Amino acid sequence: MTRTIAGDWYPGVIPDNVMLADGAFVETTSSFSRFRSRRPKALHLDKNSSAYAGCMFDLGPDATVEIGPWTLLNGVWVMADSQIHIGAYVLISWNVVVMDGHRAARDIAARRRQLESFALSRDSGIFSCDGAGQTPRPVTIEDNVWISFDCCILPGVHIGTGSVIGARSVVDMDIPPYCLAAGNPARVIRNLDAKDRAHG
Amino acid sequence: MTTIRPDAVWDGGELPPTVRVGVNTRINGSHAFRRIRAAAPDALVVGAHTTLDGVQFSIGTHARVTIGNYCCLTAVVIMSECLISIGDYVLIGFNVVVADSDFHPLDPAARIADAMACSPSGTKLPRPAVAAAPVVVEDDVWIGPGAVIFKGVHIGRGAWIAPGSMVTRDVPPGGCVGGNPARPMERPT
Numbered sequence: 259m260t261r262t263i264a265g266d267w268y269p270g271v272i273p274d275n276v277m278l279a280d281g282a283f284v285e286t287t288s289s290f291s292r293f294r295s296r297r298p299k300a301l302h303l304d305k306n307s308s309a310y311a312g313c314m315f316d317l318g319p320d321a322t323v324e325i326g327p328w329t330l331l332n333g334v335w336v337m338a339d340s341q342i343h344i345g346a347y348v349l350i351s352w353n354v355v356v357m358d359g360h361r362a363a364r365d366i367a368a369r370r371r372q373l374e375s376f377a378l379s380r381d382s383g384i385f386s387c388d389g390a391g392q393t394p395r396p397v398t399i400e401d402n403v404w405i406s407f408d409c410c411i412l413p414g415v416h417i418g419t420g421s422v423i424g425a426r427s428v429v430d431m432d433i434p435p436y437c438l439a440a441g442n443p444a445r446v447i448r449n450l451d452a453k454d455r456a457h458g
Numbered sequence: 459m460t461t462i463r464p465d466a467v468w469d470g471g472e473l474p475p476t477v478r479v480g481v482n483t484r485i486n487g488s489h490a491f492r493r494i495r496a497a498a499p500d501a502l503v504v505g506a507h508t509t510l511d512g513v514q515f516s517i518g519t520h521a522r523v524t525i526g527n528y529c530c531l532t533a534v535v536i537m538s539e540c541l542i543s544i545g546d547y548v549l550i551g552f553n554v555v556v557a558d559s560d561f562h563p564l565d566p567a568a569r570i571a572d573a574m575a576c577s578p579s580g581t582k583l584p585r586p587a588v589a590a591a592p593v594v595v596e597d598d599v600w601i602g603p604g605a606v607i608f609k610g611v612h613i614g615r616g617a618w619i620a621p622g623s624m625v626t627r628d629v630p631p632g633g634c635v636g637g638n639p640a641r642p643m644e645r646p647t
Contacts, residue, residue, distance in 0.1 A: 314552075335552055335603070353553055355603045355621065362549050366598045366616050370547050373528040377482060377507035385509070385530045385549070408553075410604045410622040412646075428604070428622035428637070430646070442622050442638035 263287055275299060276315075279327070281306040285313075292316040292384050295338075304329070304346070312352060318361075318386050326401065339386075340394035345401035345419075356411040359394030361386055400435070420450065475499060476517075480506030480527065487512045495519050505529070505546065512552075518559075526597070537561075541592040548595055551603035551621065558609045559590035596631070605640075618645055 261272040263286060270287030275298055278284070282303040289309055295301070295317040303309065304327040312333025317323060321338035325331065326346035333352035336342060339359045344350075362385075363369045372390050395414035399405070403417050406425035411417070416432045423429060424440025424447075433439045436450045467473060468485040476494050479485070483504050493516035494501055501517050504510065505527035512533040517523055521538040525531075526546035533552035536542055539559035550556075563569050568586040575585040591610030595601070599613050602621030613619065617629045620636030620643065629635050634645040 337603075353604075355553065357603065357621070360602075362600050366547075369549065369598065369600070370528070373530060373547050373549070374507070376530065377509065377528055380484065380509070384511070385532065408604065410602075412621060426622070426638075428620070430620075430636075442624070443636065 273300070275301070277302040279303060279305040279307075283308040285309065285311045289313040289315050294319055294384065294386070295321045297322050301325070307331075309334075316384070321358075338394070339391070341396040342398075343396070344399045345403070347402045348399055348404070350399075350405045351407040351409075351425075353408045354405055354411070355409070356397055356399070357413060358397045359392055359413050361391040363390045364392055422450070476501040477504070478502070479504045480508070482506055483508045483510075485510045485513070487514070489514050491515060493517070496521055498522070510534075521558075538593075539588065539590040542595075543592065544595045545597035545599070545615070547598045548601075549599075550601040551605070553604045554601055554606070556593055556595070556607040558593045559588055560609060561588060563588055620646075 266286050268286050268288035270290055272287060273290055273293055277299050282305060293315050296319050300317055301315055301323045303325045306327055307325045307329045309331045310333060313331050314335045316337040318339035323336055323338050323342045325344050328346055329344055329348040331350050334350045335355045337357040342356060342358055363372055368390055376385050397411060398416045400417060400419040402420045405423045408426040409423055410428045412430045415429050418433060418435030420436040421433050422438045427440045427444040428442040429444040438447045440447055467479055470488040470490060474491050476496055477491060478500055483506060490513060496517045496519055502515060502523045504525045507527055508525060508529040510531050513531045514535050516537040518539040521540055523536055523538050523542045525544045528546055529548045531550045534550050534554045537557040542556055542558050562572050563586050571586050574580045575583050593607055594612045596613060596615040598616040601619040604622040605619050607625045611625050612628045614629055614631030616632045618634040619625060623636050623640040624638040625640045634643055635641060636643045
């Protein structure tokens with residue numbers, strides 16, 4: 259069955275391999291205009307999670323992305339070629355990029371070949387790694403994390419439960435649970451007090 | 459953003475008279491040329507086999523932008539008040555901004571005049587001079603998502619700009635920079 263969204267300005271559909279649990283909300287199908295995953299359950303939006311306009315699920319052919327319950331994505335670019343896991347009660351602000359890899363080859367000659375073959379085919383219209391890019395590394399954002407606007411979460415990063423990432427941070431290494439991290443590159447600024455923790 | 463149409467140079471219709479494009483170049487996004495104020499027939503020159511997916515140009519009255527062959531730019535904002543020159547085989551990720559100007563004067567009094575000149579119900583006087591310096595991005599450069607390239611910056615051939623970098627200084631050929639402000643760094647694997 260073809261799934262569309264009532265009142266959607268974008269003439270798209272929700273792909274069949276996008277799983278929407280009860281109460282999960284997607285504002286517009288433009289979020290799937292770069293969706294190319296062929297995995298059976300490529301994107302799972304758990305119950306009462308939400309993906310507002312501006313979100314982009316830029317998933318390559320082998321990507322799987324899980325969004326936990328009650329998690330709110332307000333204009334987030336999720337760029338995946340392996341796995342990205344976002345937990346429950348996570349809040350992610352606008353223009354945040356969560357990426358699990360670099361699609362461009364590191365070697366300049368290989369990158370030129372990628373760009374030449376892309377210009378010739380443009381099958382999906384989207385520059386993708388074609389096996390020539392760098393090996394993706396899964397990203398995990400645990401429960402109760404809050405990421406402020408314009409941040410970049412880079413390949414292989416793991417952000418622990420309850421942590422907060424300040425605006426415009428670039429997170430290139432793991433962030434432990436229950437701390438405040440910010441900066442470019444991001445550093446832990448302080449730990450959050452036990453009384454700030456949801457589960458003590 | 460939609461997927462690139464293989465049959466049309468620009469999915470927004472006829473190219474504006476200020477834009478020249480080489481063979482097999484594809485441009486996507488109805489907002490692409492909305493803020494081109496230059497009237498010259500070569501205000502924006504794009505080479506062959508290049509993909510501009512959701513790129514927006516702001517080109518001032520006397521400004522120019524050139525982009526080479528086999529480039530791929532996704533959701534990039536290019537704001538030029540003098541000259542932005544991008545080479546061949548350049549890859550630029552989403553949410554990147556390239557600007558060759560400060561947009562507004564640093565001097566507070568001049569900035570008040572600029573605020574009034576910019577207002578739609580303002581004085582209609584010409585805007586005061588704003589600092590601008592050409593930006594050059596040489597061949598084979600990779601610019602990660604969320605980076606900003608500021609005025610006067612020259613990025614050498616094959617350089618690698620980490621995601622989220624604020625690039626305020628020149629980057630040598632083959633160099634790698636990251637951070638805010640961007641500094642030389644070891645290139646991550």
